[in-house]
Structure formats: C-alpha cells, structure tokens
Amino acid sequence: MRDVAIVSFAQTKHERAAEGINEVEMLMPLLKEALDGAGITKDRVDFVCSGSSDYLAGQPFSFVMTLDAFGPWPPISESHVDMDGAWAVYESWVKMQGGKVDIALVYAYGKSSPGDIRRVLSRQLDPYYQQPLWPDSIALAALQARAGLDAGTFTMEQMAEVVSSSRRNAKANQFAQITGDADVAALLEQPEYLSPLRSHDCAPVSDGAAVVILAVDGVAQELSSRPAWIRGFDHRIEAHSLGVRDLTTSASTRLAGEKAGVANGPIDIAELHAPFSHQELILRDALALGDDVSVNPSGGALCANPVMAAGLVRMGEAATRISRGDGDRAVAHATSGPCLQQNLVCVLDAEKEGE
Amino acid sequence: MAEVTLPERLQGVEPVRSIRAPARISYNYTAGRASSRFLRSVADKKLFGQRCPACRKVYVPPRGCCPTDGLATEEEVELRDVGTITSFCIVNVPFMKNLMEIPYVGALIQLDNSDIPIMHLIQEISADQVRVGMRVEAVWVPDDEIGPTLESIKYFRPNGEDDAPYESYKDNV
Numbered sequence: 001m002r003d004v005a006i007v008s009f010a011q012t013k014h015e016r017a018a019e020g021i022n023e024v025e026m027l028m029p030l031l032k033e034a035l036d037g038a039g040i041t042k043d044r045v046d047f048v049c050s051g052s053s054d055y056l057a058g059q060p061f062s063f064v065m066t067l068d069a070f071g072p073w074p075p076i077s078e079s080h081v082d083m084d085g086a087w088a089v090y091e092s093w094v095k096m097q098g099g100k101v102d103i104a105l106v107y108a109y110g111k112s113s114p115g116d117i118r119r120v121l122s123r124q125l126d127p128y129y130q131q132p133l134w135p136d137s138i139a140l141a142a143l144q145a146r147a148g149l150d151a152g153t154f155t156m157e158q159m160a161e162v163v164s165s166s167r168r169n170a171k172a173n174q175f176a177q178i179t180g181d182a183d184v185a186a187l188l189e190q191p192e193y194l195s196p197l198r199s200h201d202c203a204p205v206s207d208g209a210a211v212v213i214l215a216v217d218g219v220a221q222e223l224s225s226r227p228a229w230i231r232g233f234d235h236r237i238e239a240h241s242l243g244v245r246d247l248t249t250s251a252s253t254r255l256a257g258e259k260a261g262v263a264n265g266p267i268d269i270a271e272l273h274a275p276f277s278h279q280e281l282i283l284r285d286a287l288a289l290g291d292d293v294s295v296n297p298s299g300g301a302l303c304a305n306p307v308m309a310a311g312l313v314r315m316g317e318a319a320t321r322i323s324r325g326d327g328d329r330a331v332a333h334a335t336s337g338p339c340l341q342q343n344l345v346c347v348l349d350a351e352k353e354g355e
Numbered sequence: 356m357a358e359v360t361l362p363e364r365l366q367g368v369e370p371v372r373s374i375r376a377p378a379r380i381s382y383n384y385t386a387g388r389a390s391s392r393f394l395r396s397v398a399d400k401k402l403f404g405q406r407c408p409a410c411r412k413v414y415v416p417p418r419g420c421c422p423t424d425g426l427a428t429e430e431e432v433e434l435r436d437v438g439t440i441t442s443f444c445i446v447n448v449p450f451m452k453n454l455m456e457i458p459y460v461g462a463l464i465q466l467d468n469s470d471i472p473i474m475h476l477i478q479e480i481s482a483d484q485v486r487v488g489m490r491v492e493a494v495w496v497p498d499d500e501i502g503p504t505l506e507s508i509k510y511f512r513p514n515g516e517d518d519a520p521y522e523s524y525k526d527n528v
Contacts, residue, residue: 005356019385020385020387020388020391021385021387021388022386022387022388022390022419023384024387024420024421025388025389025420026419027389027502028419028420028427029509031425042425051528055380057382058380058382058384059384067422068418068420068422068425069420069425070425071420071421071423071424071425071426072422073423073424111385113383114380114382114383114384114385115380115381116380116381117382120380123378123380128374128376131376131378132376161521267366296361
C-alpha cells in the first residue's frame with residue numbers, strides 16, 4: 001500500500017443561502033486557499049475528483065461547468081462522484097495506490113437553497129414503491145428516531161445533549177452556521193417539529209463547499225509539517241428498502257468501522273456526519289466510541305450541513321485537528337442516503353504505517 | 356430467470372410492465388455575479404467580456420473565471436455588437452416550429468476584441484450565401500421588448516464590411 005495523507009483543507013463559511021453567487025464563484029477562492037495551504041500551484045495536481053449532485057442544482061451535468069473553477073486546460077485527469085466528496089477522497093485514495101498519482105485534489109459543493117431539499121432528497125429512494133409517495137427527508141429521519149426511542153436505544157434527553165454539545169463546540173468554529181449555548185432542559189421544552197424530532201434535532205439547510213488535498217508518502221511531508229495519514233478506509237451500503245433495515249442501529253457503519261480498523265488504537269477525535277441528533281447516537285454506538293472521545297469538535301452537521309460536502313468537511317476537520325496537534329488519531333465519517341443508508345469511515349493518524 | 360409461481364388469484368392476470376411516476380421539482384437558478392452583471396448590461400444594449408489576468412483572453416459571456424487558468428476574471432472589456440462568423444450550420448429541421456422559416460443559419464460569432472465566439476442566428480441573407488469570415492452586426496429587438504437575455508438580440512446580419520482576415524479568428528476555427 002502507498003501511504004496517503006490529507007495535507008490541506010479549506011471550506012466556505014456555510015450559510016442558509018449563498019445568494020448571488022453560483023457554484024463556480026463559491027469554489028474558486030476555496031481552491032486557491034487549499035492550494036496555498038499546501039504551498040503548491042495547480043500544475044502539481046495529478047488528479048482532480050469532485051462530489052456533487054445535479055439534483056441540488058437542478059441542472060444536468062452541472063459538475064462539468066464547475067470544473068471551470070479549477071481550470072481544466074491543458075486537459076487534466078479528472079473524475080466525479082454523484083456522492084458526498086468523502087467518496088471522492090476514497091476514489092482518489094484508490095487511484096493513488098496505482099502509483100501514477102502523487103497529489104490529488106478533491107472538492108465538493110452543494111447549494112441546497114435553489115430547490116426544496118426535503119423533496120429533492122426523496123429522489124434517492126427506490127423509484128417504484130417509495131419515490132411516488134414523496135416521503136421527505138425529515139419525515140424518514142423522524143421514523144428512524146421514533147424506532148430508536150421506542151426500542152429504548154436512546155432517549156430524548158440524549159438527543160438534546162447531542163444538540164447542546166454540538167452548538168457549544170461550534171462556537172469555536174468560524175465556518176459554522178449555528179452556534180450557541182443551548183441548555184438541555186430548554187431544548188426539551190421546544191415544541192416538536194415533526195414528531196419526535198424538534199427543529200434543533202435536524203441539520204440546517206446550508207449552502208457550502210470544501211476542498212481537500214491529498215499527497216503520498218514522500219510528497220506529503222513536503223506539503224505539510226504534520227500530515228494526517230489515512231490508516232484505514234472503508235464504505236458500506238445497506239438495502240434500498242427501508243422496511244428490511246433495522247433503523248435503530250447502523251450495520252454498515254459498524255462493518256466499515258471494523259474494516260477501517262477503528263478499534264486498532266485509541267481514538268482522540270471523531271467527526272461524525274449526522275444530519276439528525278439521534279443519528280450521532282447511533283453512529284457512536286456503531287463505532288464503539290467511548291466517552292473519552294471528542295465527538296464533533298467542529299459542531300458537526302447539526303451546525304452546518306452543506307449537502308454533498310458535509311462528509312468531506314468531516315474529513316477535513318478531523319485532518320486539520322491531527323495536523324495542528326489536537327490529537328493523534330481520529331475517525332472521520334460520512335453518510336449518504338435516508339436514515340444512514342450508506343456509510344464511509346476513515347481513520348486518520350499523525351503517524352504513517354509502521355512508524 | 357427463476358420460475359416464479361404466482362398465487363392462484365394472480366394467475367392469468369396481466370403482468371405490470373411499467374408504472375408512471377411523474378416527478379416535478381422547482382428551482383431558483385442563480386446565474387452568479389458575472390452572468391448577472393452581463394445579462395443586466397444586455398438589457399441596456401451593452402455587451403462586455405472579462406479578461407483573464409494570465410492568458411489575456413476575453414471571455415463572453417463572462418463567467419467570472421478563466422476555465423483555462425482557474426483564475427478570477429475581474430477586468431471587464433466593453434464589446435461592440437459587431438463580429439465575425441467563425442463557423443455556421445444551415446438548419447433544415449423545424450426545431451423552432453413557426454418562429455423561424457427554414458432553412459435558417461445558426462452561427463458562432465466572435466465579437467470584435469473578444470476571444471470566444473457566442474452562438475446566434477444569421478438573417479437577412481440567403482442561407483447559401485453565409486460564409487466563415489463574414490462580418491456581421493446585431494439586430495436588437497424593439498426597445499420596449501429588451502430584457503436581461505441574449506434574446507434581446509433578434510439575430511445578426513451582414514454589415515457590408517469586407518470579410519475579416521483569417522488571422523483575426525483563426526483560434527476559433
């Protein structure tokens with residue numbers, strides 16, 4: 001295996017609606033910031049991979065236009081996933097194993113504001129039995145929360161604690177959309193929004209983007225004084241039909257976590273992509289994270305949720321914390337699909353394999 | 356395929372071969388800073404492009420960045436509504452129903468002082484007379500119909516100048 005590290009990260013200040021600017025204008029300054037962060041120019045990049053969804057923009061092949069932000073001439077080696085940018089990191093990592101790519105740049109962006117995100121997300125359901133019913137994304141998450149509460153997997157109080165600590169953590173995050181001190185008792189006094197969820201249990205609607213730069217062993221040390229090495233990487237998916245899944249647990253996260261080797265050492269930091277408060281509880285359980293782990297020090301997706309980029313942001317946030325010495329070993333997680341259908345787990349470490 | 360044994364009540368029933376599940380989602384499209392400024396200026400019958408600080412090319416319509424260099428294009432260059440045909444095609448299929456009489460010509464037109472051609476219609480000349488290098492000018496819709504859209508230009512027509520020298524448009528052929 002070739003060792004690969006995250007050496008640079010940039011993200012937008014996420015907001016409810018990035019009005020007046022299009023996706024290219026949103027990305028351009030970030031690409032420069034990420035390249036500057038690694039101290040390189042774009043001609044050093046061997047491979048570009050992006051993550052986005054045409055359903056958000058409402059435009060076919062919108063991701064092709066966004067390449068203008070990078071400047072794909074002379075012709076570049078490039079790929080795109082119709083998934084969160086975390087999966088674009090996975091594709092890049094696999095590609096880098098082939099030996100031809102030493103530096104890869106991954107970007108992801110999502111403007112949720114142009115369409116009705118709750119309706120848009122229903123388009124990822126199966127087209128015969130579920131899509132025609134237009135179940136919206138919050139209703140499906142509420143279904144999952146209800147199942148978990150009824151099964152005794154978690155409690156309303158625990159859900160409110162997740163919200164409270166996420167918002168408190170986000171106070172130190174200049175890119176977050178929602179921050180503040182929210183007392184658990186006060187949160188529980190809020191009215192239900194879509195039973196059993198209160199509005200604070202749901203991620204905000206966000207526009208935003210993120211860029212990550214990856215480099216292989218020998219190059220990474222040149223671009224970062226403390227690279228965040230990828231020590232394990234796996235993603236797993238569950239069945240399309242909600243009815244055949246146990247929504248109170250996340251079998252795919254558990255398996256991806258095992259394959260990525262989460263338990264092979266102590267975890268200092270976990271950045272979990274949980275767009276709903278109860279999902280963080282399910283993920284912590286699936287990854288067997290102890291109480292000593294700092295979970296979502298950035299505030300997580302509950303404080304900014306740029307769809308298609310929020311998972312990549314988790315990887316960037318975890319890597320940044322390793323690089324600046326907040327911890328030595330971190331887990332970054334990304335999810336896709338309704339009720340945590342597909343999950344990606346990446347273990348990042350200050351030391352590379354064998355050190 | 357494995358044999359499927361249907362319960363008795365479904366035997367002999369016509370199988371479902373397709374379903375219809377129409378979907379409709381509305382979006383608020385954001386043109387972006389550069390395109391918005393350009394479209395607003397079209398509504399004032401003015402055209403402009405943006406120059407890349409690195410390769411010096413002038414892009415029209417401007418998109419706020421140079422797709423070659425990935426750099427922001429901030430310098431704006433005012434353009435006349437006069438240019439040169441760099442390529443064209445003769446349309447013999449009535450795509451536009453009754454709007455256009457066939458045959459008609461769709462052309463790539465490089466506006467003077469710009470480096471990227473725009474696409475538009477050529478009229479007031481028989482289709483078989485149109486040629487690459489021909490000089491053309493915009494014909495705008497009446498003032499009360501002008502808006503922030505390239506449809507504010509009805510079409511381009513020959514302006515009577517001599518054909519442009521090949522050197523002036525060779526990069527777009």
